[in-house]
Amino acid sequence: GPTSMTIAHVASVAVTFGAGSATSAAVATTGANLLVVVVSSYYGAGPPALSDSKGNTGWVVAQNFDGSGAAGNRLRMYYLLGGTVGSGHTITITGSGMYGSAAFAAYSGVAASAALDQGAITGSVGLTSIQAGSVTPSEANEVVIVGLGYGTAAATASIDGGFTKRVNDNPQSGVSYGVALGDLIQTTATAANPTWSWTGAGEASAVIATFKQAGGGDTTPPVLTTPAGTATGPTTATVGATTDEGNGTLYA
Numbered sequence: 001g002p003t004s005m006t007i008a009h010v011a012s013v014a015v016t017f018g019a020g021s022a023t024s025a026a027v028a029t030t031g032a033n034l035l036v037v038v039v040s041s042y043y044g045a046g047p048p049a050l051s052d053s054k055g056n057t058g059w060v061v062a063q064n065f066d067g068s069g070a071a072g073n074r075l076r077m078y079y080l081l082g083g084t085v086g087s088g089h090t091i092t093i094t095g096s097g098m099y100g101s102a103a104f105a106a107y108s109g110v111a112a113s114a115a116l117d118q119g120a121i122t123g124s125v126g127l128t129s130i131q132a133g134s135v136t137p138s139e140a141n142e143v144v145i146v147g148l149g150y151g152t153a154a155a156t157a158s159i160d161g162g163f164t165k166r167v168n169d170n171p172q173s174g175v176s177y178g179v180a181l182g183d184l185i186q187t188t189a190t191a192a193n194p195t196w197s198w199t200g201a202g203e204a205s206a207v208i209a210t211f212k213q214a215g216g217g218d219t220t221p222p223v224l225t226t227p228a229g230t231a232t233g234p235t236t237a238t239v240g241a242t243t244d245e246g247n248g249t250l251y252a
Contacts (some may be wrong), residue, residue, distance in 0.1 A: 040149025
C-alpha cells in the first residue's frame with residue numbers, strides 16, 4: 001500500500017487574551033501539515049475570531065461547545081490541513097469581552113485530506129475533573145488531540161491516559177478562562193477518553209478529536225496474480241504481474 005508517515009508533534013504555544021485581543025508568542029511550524037487551535041472563552045461574548053501570521057484561511061471547527069448561563073465556558077477546536085507554515089508562526093484572537101485563552105499546536109505526518117476522524121465535546125459546572133467522551137479511531141497510528149477550558153482561578157490542569165500535556169494557561173480571576181491542550185499518538189487504534197483534573201471546583205469543558213495518518217488505512221500487502229516473464233539475456237529477464245492495488249503498481 002502507500003507509504004505511511006509517522007505523525008509527530010512539531011510545536012505548540014498558549015496565549016491569554018483576557019477581555020480583548022492578543023497574539024501568541026511565535027513558534028516554528030516548519031514541516032507541519034495540521035494546525036490545531038483550541039479556544040476557551042466566555043459564552044456571552046460570542047466566538048472569538050481566529051487568524052494567524054501566515055495568512056491562512058479556511059479554518060474548520062472540529063468541535064464546539066457554546067456554554068450557557070450556568071456553564072459559561074465556550075470551547076472550540078479549530079483545525080486546518082495543509083496551511084502555510086514556517087518560522088515565526090503566531091495566532092491572533094480578536095474580539096471583546098471574551099475573557100479567554102487559546103492553545104495552538106502543529107503536527108506533521110497527517111493525512112492531506114479527510115483527516116478528521118472521531119470527536120466529542122462536553123461541558124458542565126462544579127467540576128474538578130472532566131472527560132470529553134470516549135472515541136475510538138478507525139485506523140491505527142492516528143493522533144488523538146484533547147483540549148480543556150476551565151474557570152478555577154490559578155489551577156494547573158493534569159491529564160492521564162498516557163497523554164502528553166503540551167501547553168496550559170491557567171485561569172485568571174476576573175481576566176480569563178484557562179486552556180490546556182494535549183495529545184497521544186497511537187500505534188494501535190484504541191478507545192481513548194482521558195481525564196483532565198485540577199484542584200478547586202468550577203466550570204469546565206473538554207474536547208477530543210482524532211486525525212488520520214498520511215498514507216494510513218492500507219496496511220494489506222498487495223496480491224500479485226498472473227505473473228509472466230521473458231528472458232532478455234543469459235542473466236536478465238523482464239517480469240510483469242497484475243496487482244490488486246488501485247494504481248496497478250508492481251511491488252518488488
